[in-house]
Amino acid sequence: MNIDLSGKTALVTGSTAGIGFASAKGLAAAGARVIVNGRNAAGVDKALKTLAAEVPGAKVVGFVGDLSDPKVCDQIVAEHPVVDVLINNLGIFELKDFFEIPDSEWERFFQVNVMSGVRLSRAYARGMADRKWGRIVFIASESGFNIPVDMIHYGFTKTAQIAIARGLAKRLAGTGVTVNSVLPGPTLTEGVAEMLKDEIARTGKSLEEAGAAFVMEHRSTSLIQRAANVDEVANMVVYASSPQASATTGASLRVDGGVVDLL
Known part of the structure; x- marks a missing residue:
């Protein structure tokens, strides 16, 4: 399968390491212009240099900022008003017992893992629909189905992402814009x-x-x-972002190694 994203701009949030970086690399290799995002300049600069070295001819630019902050979301949209592929990868996790999680942590997890993707999808989806083409992918988790007993606050945010992706796919039905969630397992x-x-x-x-x-x-x-390794997850992300995935929308695409015991 030859995936060609030439002429498309992709934003991958939280993409200086891990699944986000691997997804940025895969999208750049497919010809997309990729916006790499991280919270600090050193991390973004390192990611850009690595991508340039590993993907000859890569078209990559950086954006430094914490996209859990609504004002920073406004800044990136002003700087990059046209995005064709949005990968909502930004996320945090932490092992903590339910009785030790204060309200502030529930709110922090919700703002980082959920609302960053909500705000950016709201900002970019209209333009995608007007252009009759777009891809939005939420990096959720098998933990959205199998809520981990030691990370309940994390699991609930992943369930929320899956629900938002499904609902937004319905909202954008018939526009040429697809919305999916990708569910990694332990990676x-x-x-x-x-x-x-x-x-x-x-x-x-x-x-x-x-x-x-x-x-x-x-x-x-x-x-x-x-x-799994990060490239195994990124392969699904790149496919879901491709023209070839035009009939795949509203789906929870599992890269969980079969952890979730559902047909």
């Missing part, structure tokens, strides 16, 4: 590596081995019996 991102670092130090396991052990202990329904 070997920098955040997961940080979470597993003590286990790696204690046991001497590699990151992949520690990731597989985590999956089998905490996501025992996994059919691949390991954590």
Whole structure:
């Protein structure tokens, strides 16, 4: 399959590392002009240099700012008023017991994981519909179906993203704009590596081995019996962003290794 996004502009939020960076790389390799976003200039600059080195001829620009802030969302829309592919990847997670999560953390998770995508979708979807073409992808999680007992505040935001993507797909029916959510399972991102670092130090396991052990202990329904890598998730993101995915909308696209026990 030859995915060609030449002439399209893609915004990937939270794209200096992990799934966001891998998605930016995949979209750039498909010919899109990609806006790379991160909270600090050093991270954005590093991502841009890496993309330029790894994707010859990549058309990439940076935007520094925390897109959980409504004012920063307004700034990026003013600076980049036309976006054809919007990947709502910005997100945070944290292991914490329900009884230890204060109201402020519920609000922070909601603003970062949910409202950043709501605001940007609201800002860009009208233009996509006017041009009769567009792609919006929310990076949700299998945790939106399998709410983790140790991350309930995270799981609820992922359920919200899945619902928003489905509802917005209905709202944009017939416009040529598709809206989907991509649901990774446990994935070997920098955040997961940080979470597993003590286990790696204690046991001497590699990151992949520690990731597989985590999956089998905490996501025992996994059919691949390991954590995914970021490129495996990004492949789905690029496909959902492509012209070839024109009949795929309102879908929850699982890259969860079979963790979710649904047909």
